[in-house]
Amino acid sequence: MVRKILGAVAILALSFGFVVADEFKGKVTKVDGTKITVENKKANATKEFNIAGAKIQKKSKDATEAAAAADVKEGANVAVSFDGDKVSEVTIMGKKK
16 A cells, blocks of 8 residues: 555656746747747747757647757747756747738
8 A cells, every 4th residue: 555655656746847847939039049039029028048959840730840940040939848947849830821
């Protein structure tokens, strides 16, 4: 019985570890090497991110494909997933029609 309880506690602790990442959505206003500045007009906020080493992907209506840091350009709509100062993923959103 004690093993079941300890196992449940361990699984619960691990599941909380995966929920920690934050996300910031907006439009890229500046690109400087591996640093990007993203503006969210709805929240009236601007943040700067270092995307070196982050997983970058392009998302379209039909599919998601891998991309490179050079594909992140000014004016692109992006969603940046981060934990503290470390960016884990950048998703370049397809254009809305």
